[in-house]
Amino acid sequence: MLRWQGTVEGHEIESLELLTDDENGLLLERPVAYRPFPAVKIFRDRLLALNAGRLPADMWEYPTR
Numbered sequence: 001m002l003r004w005q006g007t008v009e010g011h012e013i014e015s016l017e018l019l020t021d022d023e024n025g026l027l028l029e030r031p032v033a034y035r036p037f038p039a040v041k042i043f044r045d046r047l048l049a050l051n052a053g054r055l056p057a058d059m060w061e062y063p064t065r
Contacts, residue, residue: 001019002015002019008046013035013042013043014034014035015032015033015034017030017032
């Protein structure tokens with residue numbers, strides 16, 4: 001497990017990650033949870049702006065039906 005705490009534009013933000021590896025030490029999965037939501041939204045918006053045009057356009061979308 002990896003816990004991270006920091007700030008984004010003066011707002012506290014934290015994450016908790018669960019790292020799962022295989023017998024060779026290679027990473028198999030890495031689910032991450034962030035909180036609180038208002039700071040996560042600021043963080044996401046900053047990432048979108050910093051990576052504009054460098055990542056697939058649908059990377060940040062959440063599929064809905």
